[in-house]
Amino acid sequence: MRRIQSARLTQTFVRVLTFFGILIAVTCNIAVAATTDQLANAGIETAGATGATKAFDWQDYGAGYNRVATHHTGTWGISLKQSSSASSPVGAYQRIDLNQKEKNPVFIGAYLKGTNLINNTNSFLAASVYAEIHLTNGKTVYWNSISNKGTFDWRWIGFNTGTLSGVDAPISYIFIVPILAGTTGTAYFDDFQVVEYKPLTSALTVMIDDGEDSTYTQAKPIMDKYGFVGSSAVIVNYAGQQGYMTWAQVTALSKAGWEIVSHGLNHVDLTTVTAATLKAELSSSLTMLKSKGLTVNNFAIPFGAYNGGVLATGAKYYKSMRLYEQGSNPQGTFPYDVKVRGVLDTTTPEDISAWIKDAQKNKQWIVLTFHSVAASGEDAYHVSPAIFDKMMQTIKASGIQVMTYNSAFDAFKTTPTAASTVFGQ
Ligand SMILES: [Zn+2]
Numbered sequence: 001m002r003r004i005q006s007a008r009l010t011q012t013f014v015r016v017l018t019f020f021g022i023l024i025a026v027t028c029n030i031a032v033a034a035t036t037d038q039l040a041n042a043g044i045e046t047a048g049a050t051g052a053t054k055a056f057d058w059q060d061y062g063a064g065y066n067r068v069a070t071h072h073t074g075t076w077g078i079s080l081k082q083s084s085s086a087s088s089p090v091g092a093y094q095r096i097d098l099n100q101k102e103k104n105p106v107f108i109g110a111y112l113k114g115t116n117l118i119n120n121t122n123s124f125l126a127a128s129v130y131a132e133i134h135l136t137n138g139k140t141v142y143w144n145s146i147s148n149k150g151t152f153d154w155r156w157i158g159f160n161t162g163t164l165s166g167v168d169a170p171i172s173y174i175f176i177v178p179i180l181a182g183t184t185g186t187a188y189f190d191d192f193q194v195v196e197y198k199p200l201t202s203a204l205t206v207m208i209d210d211g212e213d214s215t216y217t218q219a220k221p222i223m224d225k226y227g228f229v230g231s232s233a234v235i236v237n238y239a240g241q242q243g244y245m246t247w248a249q250v251t252a253l254s255k256a257g258w259e260i261v262s263h264g265l266n267h268v269d270l271t272t273v274t275a276a277t278l279k280a281e282l283s284s285s286l287t288m289l290k291s292k293g294l295t296v297n298n299f300a301i302p303f304g305a306y307n308g309g310v311l312a313t314g315a316k317y318y319k320s321m322r323l324y325e326q327g328s329n330p331q332g333t334f335p336y337d338v339k340v341r342g343v344l345d346t347t348t349p350e351d352i353s354a355w356i357k358d359a360q361k362n363k364q365w366i367v368l369t370f371h372s373v374a375a376s377g378e379d380a381y382h383v384s385p386a387i388f389d390k391m392m393q394t395i396k397a398s399g400i401q402v403m404t405y406n407s408a409f410d411a412f413k414t415t416p417t418a419a420s421t422v423f424g425q
Pocket of ligand 1: 209210263267302303
């Protein structure tokens with residue numbers, strides 16, 4: 001899970017940083033002499049001057065990469081190979097000058113395919129897209145997409161700088177680095193993307209997980225008073241059981257304009273199950289919800305437990321995968337990395353007000369996530385109806401637009417629009 005990865009970040013990046021020290025020294029010379037660098041040869045279709053084993057404008061990172069016929073689109077891609085996980089990271093890199101005047105979110109991503117990727121050292125990088133982000137205030141921020149392991153077909157990976165609190169100033173330039181670290185096997189990369197978004201609006205979604213009956217009996221009547229509709233993440237095999245909504249109630253929510261989201265069949269940790277169970281949790285839950293006449297586009301991951309395999313399998317069935325990582329979502333939200341503001345019994349209306357002010361300032365989307373709306377509960381995942389009412393009042397007073405998860409996702413998803421700058425197309 002990502003939170004664990006981030007904790008390891010500082011320690012592991014000392015090694016990567018040292019490595020990059022050399023890289024920066026080399027490229028700084030180019031920066032002084034040349035005008036701005038854009039993302040070049042994003043699809044690896046142009047060969048480098050040194051011939052077919054290199055791609056135009058992609059430099060070697062460490063022991064480097066090869067330009068190969070394995071591709072996502074077009075005719076060429078890049079391969080990174082390691083036979084010993086003890087070796088230094090390998091990859092390719094290029095510098096992209098963003099020269100931002102204001103702090104706009106930037107999506108950085110690529111397509112990745114893996115063959116026998118075995119992550120022996122538990123490096124959080126494994127196969128990922130890594131970026132070194134240089135800010136106009138002189139700071140440098142390091143981040144990578146989720147790490148990927150195993151054998152898998154092409155999958156879309158990436159991240160948005162708008163989710164990183166360290167990116168607290170406009171971006172001057174970045175190094176984009178397809179990387180393989182601490183991992184044996186072969187990673188293929190193709191179709192790199194760097195897109196800057198100019199966000200226009202903020203939004204808030206009220207989402208209630210697990211499909212408990214209080215969604216219908218407590219939350220809905222309160223939200224009705226304020227004219228809000230929400231999104232309900234239903235655990236398919238729990239519907240109709242004691243304490244959970246009946247299918248009639250779920251259908252009534254949907255008819256009232258609420259969105260129904262799949263929360264799986266049985267609410268299991270998807271990182272611990274077999275491939276067959278993973279597929280069933282994702283696809284059979286969708287089939288079941290559809291058989292009830294419901295329109296379902298999105299999935300909320302139980303316990304927020306995910307890895308590259310969970311996200312990539314989910315991408316086959318759903319528009320987006322919602323995590324339980326805390327944060328707001330920038331314009332250009334990566335569909336398999338949607339963050340939440342989780343509400344617990346300790347959360348106050350003032351907390352929500354602060355989150356909304358921040359989202360309004362940065363033009364971001366908040367997925368405010370509740371579980372039980374009840375006076376008491378066995379754990380911290382509940383709020384009393386009175387507090388829930390105050391929270392809805394706070395939301396109404398803020399003027400932020402309240403949308404279902406699906407509508408807000410469509411407004412914030414990673415799609416270049418007229419208001420975005422695509423580097424290198
Ligand atoms: Zn849940």
